[in-house]
Amino acid sequence: MEIIKIVSLGIVATVIIVLLKEIRPEFPMFISLLTGFAIFTMILGELSYVIETLSTLARRVNIEFAYFSTILKIIGMAYIVEFGAQISRDAGQESIAMKIELGGKVLIMVLAIPILLALMELILKILS
Amino acid sequence: MGVVSFINSWLRDIVVLFILISIAELIMPKGNLKKYIRLVIGLLIIFTIINPFAKLFRFDFSLDKVVFNYAKPETFNSWELEEIYHNQERQIEKIYLKKIVEDLQSLIENETEYELVDGDISILKDEDNYGQIDYLVLYIREKTRNNSQGRISIEKIEPIEINRNLEKDFTEYNNDESIKALISDKYGIEKNRINIKIYKKGIGEINE
Known part of the structure; x- marks a missing residue:
């Protein structure tokens, strides 16, 4: 299940960030960057499907x-x-x-x- | 009937557009940039609503073309532009070759006893001599007589196709100096760059 992967990735990243914030304040930014990229690559396939559907719809009309x-x-x-x-x-x-x-x-x-x-x-x- | 189908297509466009827009709104990011997306979507809606009126007044208006004219050149991918140029060049070349073949056809038909079936032309592509004929292979046959024995027989006219495989039906023609001279005079090609082939069955038939 994609959605569970995405949500759990987000929650884990959030927990790590909250924990790390006190010890090493410079890490949370990297983690949020990485999480963002990871989630984006996960949804890329689905996104292209959505865009393709929209394009075929748009092409069908005038x-x-x-x-x-x-x-x-x-x-x-x-x-x-x-x-x-x-x-x-x-x-x-x-x-x-x-x-x-x-x-x-x-x-x-x-x-x-x-x-x-x-x-x-x-x-x-x-x-x- | 015309009005009904006009309104029908107009309504259909608007309805589908709004469905598309609602999907686009779903995937829109929320933030400062939302209003810019809305602006463009608004323009699209206006365009879809007034576009039929342009057709009604018989304007020849193509949004794609006008947008392309106004757009900064870099907005379009360089490979897209390159492909457009390539296509254009190919089409021009094709038309140019076709015109040369047609020209040769009328020349040979008017000046000699033969007619042109097909021509294979290669042109120079370097900067200075672009378009000059480099090498010419002509496939000819003797003119068919339509009025033999008092009867009129209608010959099937073969369409001219460039690059058709004609090698097997045609043979080298040696008695071709006059045609070569004719073409050489008109187009300024050296005689040894012209190759003339004649339809096999055509040789000698004219005397029968």
Whole structure:
């Protein structure tokens, strides 16, 4: 059972972190990083199944596929950014977390701007 | 009927879109970036709702194309771009070769007693002489007479296919200086880079 593996991994990591916090304050960050990676690799297979299903659904209807894959890309980027920002935050580096989020926001906007402009063009064409 | 199917497809798009979006909302991370994802999803919804009107007013609007135009070049993977360029080059080359074969066909048919069945052309691909004909193999046969013995027989016209295996039906043709000179004059190819093969059954039939 995947879910039991994931949850037990998380609980074990939490217990280790709580225990280690008093003795060696620098270890908990590494452990949370490792746990994050481990859980992520565990769900990677399932995640690709979900994404594939969404893509086939999107392809079946008239929705422009480039558009939908952009949304999936943005969601993926958001996850990666959140992951990095959370780790920085856990280590007490709020400012670095903010910078990571800023980077994520800018890159997401780069993906979103062409769509925004295309939509503007369409609307202006209809109105004119 | 047209209106019904129009509304039908429109509604179907919207419904499926909302199902997709609800799934996407489930897998969305919660945090500061959520509102950015929502922005893009909102754009998608607007686009899906107004897209049929564009069709109604008969605009030729392809979102993919416009997005591609506006996007920063690096947004697309370099291998994707490379593949597009490669495909384009291959298509251009194919059309170019086809045009040369057609041109040769009309030239040979008009100027000589033969007709072209097929042509095998290799072109130079280096920077300076790109597109110049490097080597030419022509498969010809003598023109068929349609009005023999007062009857009109309709010959089946064979489509021209490049790279078909023609070797077994065709043989080297030695009496080809005039055709070679003709082609050499027109395209500026040396005569020894032209190879002409003739349909086996065709030799001598013209005199019967």
